[in-house]
Amino acid sequence: MARRVSVQRREGVALVTLEGAATGPKDCGFDPALRRALDAALSEAFATPGLQAIVLRAGPGGWPCGIDPAEDYSPDQPTLAALCARLLQASVPVVAVLSGTISGGALALTQVAGLRLALAATRFHCPEAGLNLLPAAGGTVRLVRRAGGAALEALLSGRVLDPAQAMALGLCDAVASEGTIETAALAEALRVAALGPEAPFSPREGALADPGAALDALAAARARHSARIDLPAIARIAEVAEAALLLPLSAALDVEAVAFDDLSRSDTAAALRHLARARAAAQQLAAVPTEGVAPVLRVALWNPSAAQTEALLRRGLSVQICTTAPEALARLLTGIARAQEQAVAAGALDPARRAADWARLDPVAAPEAFGPTDLVIAKPVSLEERDRLRRALPAGAVLALSGTAPGPGELGIDRSQRFAAIWAATPERLADLPRLAAVLRAGGMRVLHARALALRLEAAWLCAADRCVLAGAAPQAVDAALTRWGFAEGPFARAARLGA
Structure with a gap:
C-alpha cells in the first residue's frame, strides 16, 4: 500500500509530501490515518541530520480536502491541533506549497507555516459556518489574529477565494508558477534558515499591531451578518474572533476548541453535515463533466x-x-x-x-x-x-x-x-x-x-388531483384538503396560475 505521506531530503531540506486529493481516498480530508502518517513523517523529517528547513506540499490534485471538515478536527490522536503545534514549535523554517483547495485541515496546518507559496489555480475556502461549525485547530483564531475584521468576513461568507484575495488575508504570501514554485520554496527556506530563528517570513499576528482598529473592523463585519440568526455558528465565530484579539493565544485557542465542541454536538450541525454528504453522493451518481467543454463567455x-x-x-x-x-x-x-x-x-x-x-x-x-x-x-x-x-x-x-x-x-x-x-x-x-x-x-x-424528477412528480400530483375530481370531489375541496395537509398551494390553483 502506498504511503500517504512521504519524506525526501534535498540540500538540507526535508520535503514532506502528502498524498494529493486526486490520488488519496476520495473526498477524505485529514482523517485519523492521514494525521498519523503525517505525524510519523514529521518525526522522520525532524530526525534528518543537518536539517535546515521543512517544505510541506501535496501530490496530484492538491491538498486533501474532505466533504465534511468536521472529520479533520476529530479527537482521534494525533489531533490536528497537535500537528499544528509540532510545526509551530519546529526549530527550522517551515514552508508550505499550496495547491488545489485549501480548506479545513489544510487551512489550519498551512497557517502555522512561516511562508506559504500558492499556485495561481489554488483556491481557499472556509465552509464551516454553512455547516454550523467553525474552523478549529487554530483555523479561526490564527486567521483573525492575522487579518482582523476581514478574516471574520471570509469566515462568515463562505466565499471561495483566489490567491490574490487570500494574500490580503495573510492566507498565502506569494503566488508562483507550476515550474518555479518548488525551486522558490527551497530557496526561501534555505535563505531564512541562514538568517537564523529571529528572521520570520511574515508577521503571524498583524491584526494585533492595532487591536482597536481590528476590533472596530470586527464589529462592522459582525453587524453585516447580524440578521443571520438561523445558524448559531455565526454568533459563536464572532465570539471566538473577539477572543482571538483580546486573549493570549493559548486562551483564545481554548475558547475556539470549546465553541467547536458545542457546535459540533448540535442537531443543526448534524443535519447540515448529513445534507452536504448526501448532495456530494448524489452528484457523484451522475455528475455533468466540465473538462474539455467550450467556455461560455x-x-x-x-x-x-x-x-x-x-x-x-x-x-x-x-x-x-x-x-x-x-x-x-x-x-x-x-x-x-x-x-x-x-x-x-x-x-x-x-x-x-x-x-x-x-x-x-x-x-x-x-x-x-x-x-x-x-x-x-x-x-x-x-x-x-x-x-x-x-x-x-x-x-x-x-x-x-x-x-x-x-x-x-x-x-x-x-x-x-x-x-x-x-x-x-x-x-x-x-x-x-x-x-x-x-x-x-x-x-x-x-x-x-x-x-426532470420534480416535474414528473408534479405531473403525477396533478393527475391524482384529476382522479379525485372524476370520483366526485370539487376542485376547491381538493385544493383545500392538500393545503391543510401542508402543500403551499393546491393543484388546481397552481394549474390556474400557470394558465393550464
Whole structure:
C-alpha cells in the first residue's frame, strides 16, 4: 500500500509530501490515518541530520480536502491541533506549497507555516459556518489574529477565494508558477534558515499591531451578518474572533476548541453535515463533466438572483439581465452593487476588478432586447412569458428553463437552494448540458444530470388531483384538503396560475 505521506531530503531540506486529493481516498480530508502518517513523517523529517528547513506540499490534485471538515478536527490522536503545534514549535523554517483547495485541515496546518507559496489555480475556502461549525485547530483564531475584521468576513461568507484575495488575508504570501514554485520554496527556506530563528517570513499576528482598529473592523463585519440568526455558528465565530484579539493565544485557542465542541454536538450541525454528504453522493451518481467543454463567455438571465449574477460577473462572464417587473430589475441592480461593495470593503474584491465586472453587466428592459449570447437561463412566471422568451431567443442561443417544462431543443433546470438538476428535453441538446453545468457551477450551484424528477412528480400530483375530481370531489375541496395537509398551494390553483 502506498504511503500517504512521504519524506525526501534535498540540500538540507526535508520535503514532506502528502498524498494529493486526486490520488488519496476520495473526498477524505485529514482523517485519523492521514494525521498519523503525517505525524510519523514529521518525526522522520525532524530526525534528518543537518536539517535546515521543512517544505510541506501535496501530490496530484492538491491538498486533501474532505466533504465534511468536521472529520479533520476529530479527537482521534494525533489531533490536528497537535500537528499544528509540532510545526509551530519546529526549530527550522517551515514552508508550505499550496495547491488545489485549501480548506479545513489544510487551512489550519498551512497557517502555522512561516511562508506559504500558492499556485495561481489554488483556491481557499472556509465552509464551516454553512455547516454550523467553525474552523478549529487554530483555523479561526490564527486567521483573525492575522487579518482582523476581514478574516471574520471570509469566515462568515463562505466565499471561495483566489490567491490574490487570500494574500490580503495573510492566507498565502506569494503566488508562483507550476515550474518555479518548488525551486522558490527551497530557496526561501534555505535563505531564512541562514538568517537564523529571529528572521520570520511574515508577521503571524498583524491584526494585533492595532487591536482597536481590528476590533472596530470586527464589529462592522459582525453587524453585516447580524440578521443571520438561523445558524448559531455565526454568533459563536464572532465570539471566538473577539477572543482571538483580546486573549493570549493559548486562551483564545481554548475558547475556539470549546465553541467547536458545542457546535459540533448540535442537531443543526448534524443535519447540515448529513445534507452536504448526501448532495456530494448524489452528484457523484451522475455528475455533468466540465473538462474539455467550450467556455461560455456570454449569458442572459431572466429573473436571476443578485448572488447568481454577481458570481458570474466575478468569473469573467458578460451578463445580460432582465426581470418580469421593472421595479424588480432596479432591486436586482441594487443587490448586485451592494454585494460588490461588501466584497470590496472586506478586501475580497479589488476596486478595479469591481469596475470591470460592472462594465460587463448589461440590464435590458425586455427579452426582445437581449443581444447575442450563448445561453439564456430563464425562470418565467407564466406560460405567456415563457412563450415570449422563446420568440425573442437570440440566434444561436440555447434556452434553459427553470420552473416549467422545456420544449424541443431546450434545456431544463430543477433548483433546490444551491443544488440544480439539469436535463435536455431532446437528444440533440445533450451536448449543451456540460456548458449549462459550467455556468451554474460558476454561479455557486452544485449540478446533477437528471431526468426532470420534480416535474414528473408534479405531473403525477396533478393527475391524482384529476382522479379525485372524476370520483366526485370539487376542485376547491381538493385544493383545500392538500393545503391543510401542508402543500403551499393546491393543484388546481397552481394549474390556474400557470394558465393550464
